[in-house]
Amino acid sequence: MTNPIYELAIIGRITWDLHSLNNEGSIGNVTEPRTVMLADGTKSDGVSGEMLKHAHVQALWQIGRGELPLCSNCQKLEPSKANESDAVKQTKDTDSAMAAAVTGCALCDLHGFLVEKPTINRSSCLEFGWAVGVPDNWHRDLHLHARHAVGERGKPGKPEKPAKDDKAAKTKAAEAETGEQAAATEEAAGTSQMVYNRPTRSGIYAVVTVFSPWRIGLEHLHYTYLIDEAQRLKRYQAAMRAYQAMFWRTDGAMTTTRLPHVEGFAGNVVISRTNLPVPVVSSLDEHYPQQITSLVETIGDGLETIAFANMAEFVKVMTDLSQGSVPYTLAKEG
Numbered sequence: 001m002t003n004p005i006y007e008l009a010i011i012g013r014i015t016w017d018l019h020s021l022n023n024e025g026s027i028g029n030v031t032e033p034r035t036v037m038l039a040d041g042t043k044s045d046g047v048s049g050e051m052l053k054h055a056h057v058q059a060l061w062q063i064g065r066g067e068l069p070l071c072s073n074c075q076k077l078e079p080s081k082a083n084e085s086d087a088v089k090q091t092k093d094t095d096s097a098m099a100a101a102v103t104g105c106a107l108c109d110l111h112g113f114l115v116e117k118p119t120i121n122r123s124s125c126l127e128f129g130w131a132v133g134v135p136d137n138w139h140r141d142l143h144l145h146a147r148h149a150v151g152e153r154g155k156p157g158k159p160e161k162p163a164k165d166d167k168a169a170k171t172k173a174a175e176a177e178t179g180e181q182a183a184a185t186e187e188a189a190g191t192s193q194m195v196y197n198r199p200t201r202s203g204i205y206a207v208v209t210v211f212s213p214w215r216i217g218l219e220h221l222h223y224t225y226l227i228d229e230a231q232r233l234k235r236y237q238a239a240m241r242a243y244q245a246m247f248w249r250t251d252g253a254m255t256t257t258r259l260p261h262v263e264g265f266a267g268n269v270v271i272s273r274t275n276l277p278v279p280v281v282s283s284l285d286e287h288y289p290q291q292i293t294s295l296v297e298t299i300g301d302g303l304e305t306i307a308f309a310n311m312a313e314f315v316k317v318m319t320d321l322s323q324g325s326v327p328y329t330l331a332k333e334g
């Protein structure tokens with residue numbers, strides 16, 4: 001085996017300007033951005049691991065179409081419903097259901113699934129932490145917009161207002177009524193249109209994600225590989241490509257009108273080439289590159305790290321690792 005990869009971690013800082021990739025939901029006509037709390041009590045802006053996993057799934061699905069086997073549900077991009085997969089439904093026991101799900105679908109294999117009947121599950125080969133706004137390096141604005149009904153412009157009427165008992169929404173709406181936003185409110189008051197508030201955020205975000213190529217094609221009922229090395233390599237390379245795509249154009253909420261301006265991406269890829277979990281150091285700490293280098297040297301034992309200073313370098317690192325390495329195969333016996 002040449003250059004096996006057991007696990008790899010991508011640890012870095014990405015700058016997204018003017019995005020709204022992830023939100024708590026809406027209160028009245030105000031959409032609330034995600035807020036997270038750090039260990040020292042600091043509040044920060046965040047994009048959830050679920051959203052980043054979704055971004056990887058979206059990219060992998062596009063890359064995998066016509067290239068990789070996809071189950072009937074994943075072809076329609078409904079991977080959470082593996083139990084409705086045609087191939088899985090025809091099975092009678094857990095072994096054959098697992099085999100059908102893993103061999104028949106690269107997306108189910110890589111991102112995991114839950115089957116209710118027979119009851120089996122597979123955890124994801126990829127893990128994503130929250131993308132967290134680096135303290136003092138993120139900002140939020142609430143912008144007020146007016147949606148004009150066709151033919152209604154200029155007609156008298158009332159704009160939609162937050163519910164009376166919704167204090168938070170009213171506060172946010174009040175915050176928004178400054179400068180040009182106040183002018184928009186004034187204009188909206190004379191028409192029968194809907195007024196709504198949307199958050200816009202900019203910041204440097206710390207990201208951490210781990211990929212475990214050793215688990216590709218491996219079922220955990222008997223710990224045997226269900227697909228051959230050539231298939232494992234194809235799935236590994238597709239997952240690496242999807243990583244590139246999810247960072248060079250991140251999919252998420254509100255990208256129709258708040259497509260993120262990607263200003264920069266820098267960090268480290270940490271690689272474990274032997275059966276040792278890859279270490280993950282948070283990129284919230286500004287000295288994380290030195291910490292990673294020092295940790296990798298201290299642990300030794302098949303670990304290495306490659307730094308990248310921008311998106312193009314990140315893409316090159318991932319392409320080199322994709323073309324020059326193969327997924328690690330777990331030994332059958334010690």
Ligand SMILES: [Zn+2]
Nearest residue numbers: 071074105108
């Ligand atoms: Zn699937």
